[in-house]
Amino acid sequence: MNDIKKQFCNFLKNNNLLLTAQRECILNYILSTSYHFDAEQLYVQMKSEDPSIGRATVFRTVKLLESSGLIRKIRLGKSKSYYELTVKKKHHEHLVCQNCGKIIEFIDSGLEERIIKIAKKNNFKINKHAVEIFGICEDCFKSTKNK
Amino acid sequence: MNDIKKQFCNFLKNNNLLLTAQRECILNYILSTSYHFDAEQLYVQMKSEDPSIGRATVFRTVKLLESSGLIRKIRLGKSKSYYELTVKKKHHEHLVCQNCGKIIEFIDSGLEERIIKIAKKNNFKINKHAVEIFGICEDCFKSTKNK
DNA sequence: TTTGAGATTGATACTCAATATCAAATATAT
DNA sequence: ATATATTTGATATTGAGTATCAATCTCAAA
Numbered sequence: 531m532n533d534i535k536k537q538f539c540n541f542l543k544n545n546n547l548l549l550t551a552q553r554e555c556i557l558n559y560i561l562s563t564s565y566h567f568d569a570e571q572l573y574v575q576m577k578s579e580d581p582s583i584g585r586a587t588v589f590r591t592v593k594l595l596e597s598s599g600l601i602r603k604i605r606l607g608k609s610k611s612y613y614e615l616t617v618k619k620k621h622h623e624h625l626v627c628q629n630c631g632k633i634i635e636f637i638d639s640g641l642e643e644r645i646i647k648i649a650k651k652n653n654f655k656i657n658k659h660a661v662e663i664f665g666i667c668e669d670c671f672k673s674t675k676n677k
Numbered sequence: 678m679n680d681i682k683k684q685f686c687n688f689l690k691n692n693n694l695l696l697t698a699q700r701e702c703i704l705n706y707i708l709s710t711s712y713h714f715d716a717e718q719l720y721v722q723m724k725s726e727d728p729s730i731g732r733a734t735v736f737r738t739v740k741l742l743e744s745s746g747l748i749r750k751i752r753l754g755k756s757k758s759y760y761e762l763t764v765k766k767k768h769h770e771h772l773v774c775q776n777c778g779k780i781i782e783f784i785d786s787g788l789e790e791r792i793i794k795i796a797k798k799n800n801f802k803i804n805k806h807a808v809e810i811f812g813i814c815e816d817c818f819k820s821t822k823n824k
Numbered sequence: 825t826t827t828g829a830g831a832t833t834g835a836t837a838c839t840c841a842a843t844a845t846c847a848a849a850t851a852t853a854t
Numbered sequence: 855a856t857a858t859a860t861t862t863g864a865t866a867t868t869g870a871g872t873a874t875c876a877a878t879c880t881c882a883a884a
Contacts, residue, residue, distance in 0.1 A: 548831060548880065570870075584834035589871065605752055609841075610870055625801050638795055644788045645810060652781055653815035654772050661808045663792060668800035695851065695860060717841075731863035736842065756870075757841055825884100832879070843868070850861070 534561060534600065534617055541598035552576075552583055556591045560601065566612045566633065606633065607664060623660070627667035634667070681708060681747065681764050688745035699723075699730055703738045707748065711766075713759045713780065753780065754811060770807070774814035781814070 538557055542549050556576060560567070573588040592613060595601045601613045606626055623641070625634040641661060649656035685704055689696050703723060707714070720735040739760065742748045748760045753773055770788070772781040788808060796803035 546831080550832065550879085552833075568870090582834080586835080586872085587833060590832090605754075607752075609756065609758075625796065625799055627801075628804060634799055634801070636795055636799065638791060641788065641791045641795070644785060644791065645808070648783055648785055648788070649772065649810055649812060652772055652783065653818075654774075654781070654810065655813040655818050656810060657775060657812040659808070659810040661792070661806070663796055663801065663803060663806040665796060665804040666802040671800075671802050693860080697850085697861065699862075715841090729863080733843085733864080734862060737861090827882105827884080829882100830880090833875105833877080835876100836874085838873070839871085841869090843866105845866075846862105846864095848862085848864105850859100852857100852859080854855100854857085 532561075537617075538595070538598055538600055541600075542594075547594070552580075552587050553591050553594070555580065555583075556588065557595070557600075560595065560615065564615070566604065566606070566614050568610050568612050570610070602658075605660065605662070607662065623662065625663045625665070625667070627670055628664050629666050629670035632667050632669075679708075684764075685742070685745055685747055688747075689741075694741070699727075699734050700738050700741070702727065702730075703735060704742070704747075707742065707762065711762070713751065713753070713761050715757050715759050717757070749805070752807065752809070754809065770809065772810045772812070772814070774817055775811050776813050776817040779814050779816075 535554075535557060538553075539549055541547075542553075556572065559572070559575060559579075569589050569592045572592065573583075573585050576583050576588055592601070596603060596613065599616060602616045604612050604614055604624065606612050606624065607628075620637055621642075622635045622637045625636060627633070645659050645661075646656065649659075682701075682704060685700075686696055688694075689700075703719065706719070706722060706726075716736050716739045719739065720730075720732050723730050723735055739748070743750060743760065746763060749763045751759050751761055751771065753759050753771065754775075767784055768789075769782045769784045772783060774780075792806050792808075793803065796806075
């Protein structure tokens with residue numbers, strides 16, 4: 531069992547929760563994907579592997595994974611929540627193309643520093659932050675010009 | 678008629694839309710408030726002034742106001758959308774207290790510059806951006822310590 | 825191995841925010 | 855005045871997520 535699974539097992543144990551077949555199955559799938567996902571999409575995927583699984587279980591497990599710190603919620607301008615793995619990945623921000631939906635991740639230490647400074651200046655105990663930049667990506671911009 | 682109203686009228690005219698009593702009423706109210714609001718809250722307010730107004734009309738008008746550029750959508754970590762006036766107000770970001778819900782607005786030119794640079798570096802036609810910092814505000818932090 | 829308290833499940837109903845539908849009412853141009 | 859287009863409010867519907875609950879599963883203690 532790898533470190534990430536162990537981390538989740540510990541979380542479950544510490545909260546008197548059980549590692550069930552469904553939870554393990556969902557965890558496995560999430561670990562095998564490296565990109566953003568949402569709960570509904572995950573449900574459809576799990577359903578295709580095990581038709582007996584329920585929507586509620588998937589949504590509940592996503593919440594658990596979030597509480598455990600394994601995944602984090604991100605908002606990409608849509609009404610629904612997306613999630614991404616927190617492990618094996620540095621914190622980063624998002625460029626969201628409003629035309630094709632493509633998401634470019636970036637890190638910028640200068641940006642992070644400023645955010646920390648701003649929180650400090652306002653006597654704010656910072657917990658998390660999010661920077662989203664919306665616009666048109668290079669590819670889409672090129673193809674609209676060609677029309 | 679003030680500039681802001683004119684701007685909205687122009688927008689309506691340019692799109693073959695009419696300035697109706699309901700739309701004007703909603704616009705007036707929005708101009709009289711200077712803080713964040715959401716569509717449902719606005720509906721309740723308008724309903725108290727004119728009980729015959731419909732929910733759909735308020736939600737539609739909010740969308741119109743957004744398209745016209747008079748208000749902008751902001752996401753404050755909740756599932757619903759909030760809006761704020763874009764005029765008479767410089768663009769700013771938000772510090773959101775996860776305990777009491779208080780919202781502190783701030784501007785930081787260094788932050789803005791970096792965001793523009795990042796977009797440029799990624800050949801991204803930037804349209805808008807959002808920075809949200811979540812945490813515990815000074816007041817809440819103090820009062821938790823006293824317990 | 826049985827038992828029983830507690831955790832988990834899936835189905836379902838429900839909430840909440842927002843959108844779609846549509847007939848009736850309004851406005852506009854001719 | 856009339857034909858055309860826009861807007862309205864009521865209502866139904868969607869989409870995302872949560873609450874409920876009886877049935878099932880787990881596991882430690884007897």
